[in-house]
Amino acid sequence: MKESFRQSMAWLHTWTGLIAGWILFFVFVTGTSGYFDDEITRWMEPERPLPLQQSLSGDREQLINTALDRLQKVAPEAQNWVVTLPHASLTPRGWHDFTLGWQDLPKRGQAFGLRGRETLSTETAAPLPPVEVRQTGGGMQLYRMHYALSYMPYPVGIRLVGLCTLLMLLALITGVVIHKKIFKDFFTFRPNKNRRSWLDAHNLCGVMALPFFLMITYSGLVFFAAQYMPAGIATLYGTDRPAARAFFDELTEREGDVYLAVTRPAANIETLLSTAEERWGEGQVASIRVEHLQGQPQHVDIERVAGDKVRYERQILRFDAADGTPLPSDPPLNATILTNETLRALHEGIFAGPWLRWLYFFSGLLGCAMIGTGMVLWSVKRRKRNHSDSNLGHRLVEALNLATIVGLPAGVAGYFWANRLLPLDMADRSAWEVHCLFLIFGEALLYGLLRDTRRAWVELLFFASAAFTLLPLLNLLTTDIHLGNTLARGDWALAGVDLTFLGLGALFAYMGIKVRRRWLPSPQKATAVEQQPRVAAAAREAH
Amino acid sequence: MQNSIPQRSAAAGTTASSGIRYRLAVTARVLLALVGGYILTSAILILLALIWPLPKAQALAASTMLSFLVYVAVVIWIFSVRRLRNVCAGLLISTLLCAGLIWLLGGIA
Structure with missing residues (x-):
């Protein structure tokens, strides 16, 4: 399509990345939370007593x-x-x-x-x-959204996610193709260079966890292979329910x-x-x-x-x-099913002990970072060209980037705030936890559209930071499973949730400080930066 | 049929890349990838299931799992070929070839 293979791959990488980026970012945020879904559910059901861990006593x-x-x-x-x-x-x-x-x-x-x-x-x-537990969607509701999204029928949701996952696979492969010096760039980071820094960060995240990304996208597709690629079953078996049933029974060799x-x-x-x-x-x-x-x-x-x-x-x-x-127990599974189940097990990571689980979690965060930096890169590259405010399309992309990258994580924090603050006898309480998530996303979108983009970024980053940092405090005020109790009892599963909130709060604060320094230089600094080259030039002339 | 994208202007930048010919060319490729590429992938996966030396259901499950890789390869091919005419011809011929082989192997239920 373009002059060379690499050029057309670069074009494909840019545009598939942008189109799929917003949904993929949401998928990565909620999916990453899924590596701790059991812990999150426990955190969201504070009525459950801390486990006694008693063995059977007696006969x-x-x-x-x-x-x-x-x-x-x-x-x-x-x-x-x-x-x-x-x-x-x-x-x-x-x-x-x-x-x-x-x-x-x-x-x-x-x-x-x-x-x-x-x-x-x-x-x-x-x-x-039985313990009376508040109505909550818990970690499972958050996790479920990463493959079925929200506010749409299940078949639509999984197909939309499937399309975006396929685009991500495409973006990963084209990303490797356009990368001439993939190994050298792995060790390249040029901080404080604005556009170059965003690109280096994007490459670094992408290359660092590339095997994880390839595994997670492909195995994600395999989960719904029969839904995404129904042609085979339709032609060889038929399109109705009994036909599909017959296929699966034959596959599992079980009636x-x-x-x-x-x-x-x-x-x-x-x-x-x-x-x-x-x-x-x-x-x-x-x-x-x-x-x-x-x-x-x-x-x-x-x-x-x-x-x-x-x-x-x-x-x-x-x-x-x-x-x-x-x-005799059930007969062993055949190789096709073993392959399928192994891919799915790698995706879910249920087998992972604590250390490997954290590695999964950080790989997921790197995924968010790769997608996020990619989207920012797209708009930063085009900012000058479009004179920021004039182009409506560009402005919408900027606002969507902001709402997705900062608003959605803040919305996830809102999901937990809602769990603690919504009235306990509220109808559809667990649905409202999700509504709170998307209300914050929507407000971030409006904010991004109405306010100067650079300012809105900095302000929302600090807002997200506060939303996460204050969660353990809210937990302390509303329940007795706060850090004081969980740390004292050595319940690292529950304490870990609060500590992760603090970590995320710190991460957003750091990003807020960084972005403010780059995009909102104070008036004095701005002139200093402008004058520097002139001084340097003058010095050169003097020699 | 539009046979190629105005090469120089497409690479040159904003003004030319927003031209109507460029937009049409991009739309055509996207449609070809979404529809034509998907149909070709489906045909390849059925053919693969028919010739894979495994029991029918297992062969089908295996080729369905593999089909995503096939689709990605097909899409990359669609966007990398210079002339749109070649893309159309390639898609048409390979899909018909697969369909013919499937018919010969008696794969239609």
Whole structure:
């Protein structure tokens, strides 16, 4: 299209980046928060007591029997019963209490049955009174927006995100193509050079986490491969629901399972637990699950505590529920599914322990930085040419950049403020948490349109900084899971959320100071900068 | 059919790049990438699923996973070819070729 291959790739990189940039930035902000979704949910449900982390005290056999008595009473028509033993694991991260859970058989005309869950006393296995939690979307609602967006039907949301993800993949590949000295530039940073600095920062972020970006975009596409690229299933199987069902059953080599109502296992559960512990070690049993598939004997699965293997894999020992004889568990998965699941597991990072999880988080932030600097670069390059205010299109891009890069993170802070400040009995409370996020985004957009762009940047950066920095204080005033308590108890999951807010507040303050120094030089400095070259020239002439 | 973009002016900067011919050329490429490129990618993925030596469902899942890379390559090709005429011809011929092979392999349900 242009003179050379590299030129046309540069054109493609610039424009795909700009078009997809705003949505991608939102996707990266909310998606990055998802690496700590369990922790965020805990922070947003302050009514939950700090976990006691108590193991079972007393006779385990007796306690499990009491739990099964309870299941028999509350869930007589269930497709599964689960008794979870107290343990710490990665899915979901954190401490798991002694609980029982079940899922009823689906009623006629429904796809799924209702689920139930009760927390039990570790001493008597009596059900504890449920904790009344405020209505909140938690970390999951924030995380969900990174692939389904908001205020639009789910099928539209995922396709819009898919298109932007594809454009990002395109921008990454063309970005590498146009980069002549990719390795040398990795070590190049020219601070305080305005346009060159933005470009260097953009390159630095992009190159530093390039493998992460390639992995995260491609695996993101794989999640919805059947929705984004439906042509294959449509031609080879058909376009209706049963056809798609047939494809997935054939792929997983599993026929649609039919469940029967479970009954109390006759086998001694304690014996089965001992068998499992002999194999895996003491305290390595996460849960006991009872299921009954049509055409098979009812079985008991003893499940191991989720480990840190990349692909989440249920490690189970299966026994006949009638007499406790070992049964073969599900057959191994085929290579295609293994590939698919591994890509998805890499994307979600559930397997990651604390250090790797932080690396995921920082890679996500680098993604925000790469996209943000790219968008700023686009408008800074064109600022002079368009004489700032005259061009409406350019002004809109400037305002959208500001609202996205600064307004959205401030909106995320607003999401947490709303969680603490909205009345507890408010209708649709969790939806209003999201409304608050986008109200702040919208106001940032208006602000960017009405006010001088450079000033608006500096002011909103400091606003975002304040919004994050004051969150731990708000938490202190409204709940008892503040830093004073969480740090004292060594609950790093909860304390980490508050500390991250402080870190983000500092980051925005730093950016505010930097941007103010570059874009809003004080009158004296401005003249000094202007005079400098003249003085230098005069000095040269004097020699 | 507009066969090429005014080369010099497109590279020269603002005044020329906002010209109507340039805009039309860009719109054409974008449409070709969105529609033509997508159709070609779909055809390639079906063909790939038919010849991949795996059970049908697995071959299809594998080629669907790979199709994003194919699409990106196709789009890069669409934007890098100098003449619009060549892009159209290339897209048409390769899509028809894939469709013919799919038909020969009996892939239509």
